[in-house]
Amino acid sequence: MTIEFALPELGEGIEEADVLRVLVSPGDSVEVEQGVIEVETEKATLEVPAPAAGRIGEVRVASGETIRVGQVIVTIDEAAGAAGEARAPAAAPASAPPEPAPPAPPEPEPGPSPAAAAPEPAPPAAPAPADEAAPEPAPPARPAPAPASPAAPVHREGEPVFAAPSVRTFAREIGVDIREVAGSGPGGRISQDDVKRHARSRPAGGLGRGAPAPDPGAGVDFARWGEVERLPMSRVRRTTAETISRSWQSPHVTLFQKADVTELEALRRRYRERVSRAGGGNLTMVAILLSVCASALRQHPRLNASVDAAARQIVYKKHVHIGVAVDTDRGLLVPVLRDADRKNVTELSAELGSLAVKAREGKLGLEEMRGGSFTISNLGGMGTGFFTPILNPPEVGILGVGRALTEAVWDAEAGAFAPRLLLPLSLSFDHRIVDGADGARFLSWVVEALEQPLLLALEG
Amino acid sequence: MAAGAGTGSGSGDGATRVVVIGAGPGGYPAAFHAAHLGMDVTLVDPEPNPGGVCLYRGCIPSKALLHVAGLLRETEAAAEWGLRFERPEIDIDAVREWKGRVVGKMTGGLGLLTRQRRVRYVQGRARLAGPKMAVVELSEGGDQTLNFDYAVLATGSRPQAIPSLLPGSPLVMDSTDALELASVPPTLLVVGGGYIGLELGSVYAALGSRVTVVEMTAGLLPGADRDLVEPLQRRLEGEFEEILLDTRVESMREHDGGLEVTLAAEAVERPVRRFDRALVSVGRRPNSEGLGLESTRVGLTDRGFVEVDEQRRTAEPTVFAVGALAGEPMLAHKATHEGRVAAEAIAGRPAAFDPSAIPAVVFTDPEIAWTGLSESQARERGIEVDVLRFPWAASGRATTLGRTNEGLTKLLVDARSQRVLGVGIVGADAGELVAEATLAIEMGARVDDMRETIHAHPTLSETLMEAADLFTNASPHYVDRRRERALRSRAGL
Numbered sequence: 024m025t026i027e028f029a030l031p032e033l034g035e036g037i038e039e040a041d042v043l044r045v046l047v048s049p050g051d052s053v054e055v056e057q058g059v060i061e062v063e064t065e066k067a068t069l070e071v072p073a074p075a076a077g078r079i080g081e082v083r084v085a086s087g088e089t090i091r092v093g094q095v096i097v098t099i100d101e102a103a104g105a106a107g108e109a110r111a112p113a114a115a116p117a118s119a120p121p122e123p124a125p126p127a128p129p130e131p132e133p134g135p136s137p138a139a140a141a142p143e144p145a146p147p148a149a150p151a152p153a154d155e156a157a158p159e160p161a162p163p164a165r166p167a168p169a170p171a172s173p174a175a176p177v178h179r180e181g182e183p184v185f186a187a188p189s190v191r192t193f194a195r196e197i198g199v200d201i202r203e204v205a206g207s208g209p210g211g212r213i214s215q216d217d218v219k220r221h222a223r224s225r226p227a228g229g230l231g232r233g234a235p236a237p238d239p240g241a242g243v244d245f246a247r248w249g250e251v252e253r254l255p256m257s258r259v260r261r262t263t264a265e266t267i268s269r270s271w272q273s274p275h276v277t278l279f280q281k282a283d284v285t286e287l288e289a290l291r292r293r294y295r296e297r298v299s300r301a302g303g304g305n306l307t308m309v310a311i312l313l314s315v316c317a318s319a320l321r322q323h324p325r326l327n328a329s330v331d332a333a334a335r336q337i338v339y340k341k342h343v344h345i346g347v348a349v350d351t352d353r354g355l356l357v358p359v360l361r362d363a364d365r366k367n368v369t370e371l372s373a374e375l376g377s378l379a380v381k382a383r384e385g386k387l388g389l390e391e392m393r394g395g396s397f398t399i400s401n402l403g404g405m406g407t408g409f410f411t412p413i414l415n416p417p418e419v420g421i422l423g424v425g426r427a428l429t430e431a432v433w434d435a436e437a438g439a440f441a442p443r444l445l446l447p448l449s450l451s452f453d454h455r456i457v458d459g460a461d462g463a464r465f466l467s468w469v470v471e472a473l474e475q476p477l478l479l480a481l482e483g
Numbered sequence: 484m485a486a487g488a489g490t491g492s493g494s495g496d497g498a499t500r501v502v503v504i505g506a507g508p509g510g511y512p513a514a515f516h517a518a519h520l521g522m523d524v525t526l527v528d529p530e531p532n533p534g535g536v537c538l539y540r541g542c543i544p545s546k547a548l549l550h551v552a553g554l555l556r557e558t559e560a561a562a563e564w565g566l567r568f569e570r571p572e573i574d575i576d577a578v579r580e581w582k583g584r585v586v587g588k589m590t591g592g593l594g595l596l597t598r599q600r601r602v603r604y605v606q607g608r609a610r611l612a613g614p615k616m617a618v619v620e621l622s623e624g625g626d627q628t629l630n631f632d633y634a635v636l637a638t639g640s641r642p643q644a645i646p647s648l649l650p651g652s653p654l655v656m657d658s659t660d661a662l663e664l665a666s667v668p669p670t671l672l673v674v675g676g677g678y679i680g681l682e683l684g685s686v687y688a689a690l691g692s693r694v695t696v697v698e699m700t701a702g703l704l705p706g707a708d709r710d711l712v713e714p715l716q717r718r719l720e721g722e723f724e725e726i727l728l729d730t731r732v733e734s735m736r737e738h739d740g741g742l743e744v745t746l747a748a749e750a751v752e753r754p755v756r757r758f759d760r761a762l763v764s765v766g767r768r769p770n771s772e773g774l775g776l777e778s779t780r781v782g783l784t785d786r787g788f789v790e791v792d793e794q795r796r797t798a799e800p801t802v803f804a805v806g807a808l809a810g811e812p813m814l815a816h817k818a819t820h821e822g823r824v825a826a827e828a829i830a831g832r833p834a835a836f837d838p839s840a841i842p843a844v845v846f847t848d849p850e851i852a853w854t855g856l857s858e859s860q861a862r863e864r865g866i867e868v869d870v871l872r873f874p875w876a877a878s879g880r881a882t883t884l885g886r887t888n889e890g891l892t893k894l895l896v897d898a899r900s901q902r903v904l905g906v907g908i909v910g911a912d913a914g915e916l917v918a919e920a921t922l923a924i925e926m927g928a929r930v931d932d933m934r935e936t937i938h939a940h941p942t943l944s945e946t947l948m949e950a951a952d953l954f955t956n957a958s959p960h961y962v963d964r965r966r967e968r969a970l971r972s973r974a975g976l
């Protein structure tokens with residue numbers, strides 16, 4: 024009997040896949056479970072196993088092609104005489120698979136496994152329950168069991184990588200995660216050429232979808248252009264780099280606006296002494312901005328929210344914790360002021376001072392840098408004007424503060440230019456949940472509150 | 484920048500300043516490699532020369548004594564081959580002296596290498612005083628402050644002391660005391676059937692002690708595959724007075740110049756027994772106390788190991804940790820590899836500790852060695868493997884050595900990729916044989932790679948090749964019926 028073997032379901036929401044390699048040719052004999060083709064989906068690279076033993080008749084796909092679920096891959100002439108134990112009719116999802124248990128991926132080592140995007144634990148590999156009306160399908164976990172048997176990712180977690188130490192080192196040198204590389208050697212062994220091919224294929228073709236692009240600096244021999252020194256990235260630097268890269272995943276927009284802080288600056292100077300005497304330390308514009316932003320966030324809860332994309336929910340926070348970016352000799356640290364909306368300016372100023380000192384001395388605890396709902400980043404001290412602050416995910420808003428400069432402003436009433444102190448403010452926000460108008464309203468509210476401190480008392 | 488550059492920060496020639504604390508098999512290679520990479524290195528240890536536990540009171544002295552014990556056993560076994568020796572006269576003082584010479588030669592050599600590598604050696608105990616400074620309590624008296632860009636902690640471990648087992652008593656030894664070889668007691672109780680207890684128990688048994696081993700769990704060498712342990716246990720049952728499994732030592736007291744020991748088990752005859760001495764070998768603890776870690780962000784696991792990342796960096800970016808201090812397995816070669824990784828990481832190279840296999844060797848007679856995945860791990864983690872067992876009864880070399888009935892070479896293979904995932908061996912020289920297996924696993928060898936590599940005849944290494952041949956049951960010297968059935972049923976016949 025000849026079977027037309029079609030691409031089985033590979034997982035929830037996966038309708039097509041790119042053929043990476045065809046592992047069989049016409050005339051080859053295959054065993055049950057033997058890989059027929061290797062495909063790549065958005066989620067993983069998988070081998071598609073044969074549903075039955077036999078001889079390959081036709082091969083109807085080629086590497087590089089994109090194929091759809093249900094499309095015939097090969098025809099298999101079933102081995103005569105071999106009685107059908109593990110014979111699932113090809114591409115007939117209705118029949119219960121005789122061997123429902125896929126070779127379970129080995130238990131991952133206990134401990135964080137940052138790579139796994141899918142929430143643990145994966146549902147048991149049983150035919151999808153079509154019973155109770157689930158309100159929303161659960162987020163896709165591991166590739167769902169295909170009718171015949173599940174396909175395995177290139178490397179099962181917990182198993183050593185199938186590559187020599189020198190190849191593993193080479194992969195690290197050029198910034199390739201060896202676990203993502205498909206090996207072309209016998210049994211799937213990874214060679215140095217495989218690593219190179221993987222690195223080249225990622226940015227260019229459609230093959231690397233979902234995988235991070237290799238760092239353009241990886242493996243480059245900069246010494247060719249002059250003397251260089253390579254030093255390790257500190258942990259803080261690495262964390263910053265990762266967070267910042269992640270923040271590109273939320274599309275954000277930046278709005279610019281200047282606030283006239285002439286009066287506020289005069290007030291700040293007048294009350295500075297008093298705040299200091301009350302234990303508030305040095306009253307800075309950032310401390311005042313903390314108070315203003317806290318009120319603004321209460322007025323505009325969308326900017327105090329986060330997105331849980333997997334659950335398709337917006338998380339509105341009933342607390343206002345504001346992070347303040349501090350430049351230290353270890354790198355950028357962002358201590359968080361808790362409940363900024365429930366503290367007055369003197370308290371905020373005192374707390375800001377002590378957190379900044381702790382940050383510079385390297386004494387901040389991890390907890391003191393977590394749970395922020397908004398961030399303020401001040402580059403004014405360095406002379407910067409406007410800039411485009413980058414989000415600190417999962418927060419959805421960040422306010423950049425530049426240097427205040429005295430500028431000539433047209434005073435229509437007086438019919439003359441007047442010297443005014445203008446503070447450049449740059450607000451970046453996550454456009455997925457904050458519309459342009461929302462952002463503009465928030466920023467205008469902040470500007471107005473700085474210009475009309477009474478607004479705080481009226482609305483804040 | 485704090486974590487970035489160590490350069491230009493004080494030392495004369497501007498090299499990165501590295502302080503290595505502890506000069507065992509983790510620390511001294513880290514120091515030597517850092518110096519090799521051009522860094523300005525200071526190595527601190529209380530001993531006069533590098534070596535650590537491994538050279539002074541671990542691997543090296545124990546193997547020297549096991550060599551002596553092995554020779555004694557060979558002379559007995561030789562009767563079967565037609566050689567009869569007089570009962571040997573054991574001069575225990577001379578044995579001890581020989582062991583001392585071995586240790587002295589090795590550690591002295593390391594002292595010389597330290598100077599050749601231009602590593603500054605400071606004799607004393609160091610503790611951190613923040614992320615960039617250490618204070619050494621010098622052995623010659625006084626304190627010395629060391630500023631560094633990076634520190635590597637390699638302070639190792641020490642024997643676990645159990646209060647109910649009289650740690651202070653002169654009749655109760657830990658492994659360090661036992662290696663001193665102060666005397667050979669007529670009767671010796673070994674508490675703990677791990678590798679240290681069995682190795683040292685074998686030494687004392689060969690030298691004439693009547694040795695009893697008490698192990699709390701159901702088998703010797705907990706963690707090792709049972710089929711490897713079984714031949715050793717059979718042999719030790721002949722050499723030792725008794726092996727008591729599932730048994731705990733409840734209490735001990737000094738009595739009448741000896742030890743009165745109370746045992747607790749389901750069915751133990753004579754729960755109260757007398758021994759002249761006891762050796763307590765129930766595990767080791769990392770030396771993470773008193774190191775000034777609280778002045779840094781270095782974190783510990785709940786078992787007291789320092790937490791490190793792939794590069795062996797702690798939560799304090801300037802501080803690395805390697806060896807027994809940084810976690811299991813507490814083995815010298817793992818420490819050495821980590822020391823090298825840490826030095827490379829400090830030099831900014833993309834190093835990582837990511838072995839596919841770490842060999843473990845028990846230097847008893849027969850030896851037991853394994854590397855990569857073990858059968859019990861495969862079972863625990865649900866990894867399906869084909870197990871290929873080649874018994875040494877079918878090995879020519881084993882037969883010439885008169886060691887056929889206790890040898891086994893076992894390969895664990897992933898049936899799909901045919902890749903070798905683990906190897907376990909019991910038999911003479913298993914510790915040497917496991918090296919090939921480790922290289923095979925690291926290189927991603929498949930069974931056919933091992934089978935198609937020519938091995939010299941007659942050697943024990945052929946057993947690896949022949950075990951690989953069992954994948955298709957094609958070994959020329961052994962037909963495995965069970966394998967044959969498995970292959971048939973897989974082929975649907």
Ligand SMILES: Cc1cc2nc3c(=O)[nH]c(=O)nc-3n(C[C@H](O)[C@H](O)[C@H](O)COP(=O)(O)OP(=O)(O)OC[C@H]3O[C@@H](n4cnc5c(N)ncnc54)[C@H](O)[C@@H]3O)c2cc1C
Pocket residue numbers: 504505506507508509510527528529530534535536537538540541542543545607608609610637638639640658679770773774805806807808813814815816818846
């Ligand atoms: C009896 C016995 C037999 C063994 N046999 C083997 C074997 O055959 N094979 C094997 O692989 N492993 C064996 N081991 C284990 C092996 O000895 C250890 O795994 C290995 O020594 C660990 O190396 P390390 O560098 O981490 O620490 P260690 O070797 O423990 O060295 C640490 C050093 O740091 C010093 N130190 C501690 N605190 C300070 C401080 N504050 N300042 C300065 N210096 C400090 C210590 O004095 C010591 O010299 C054996 C152990 C024992 C006890």
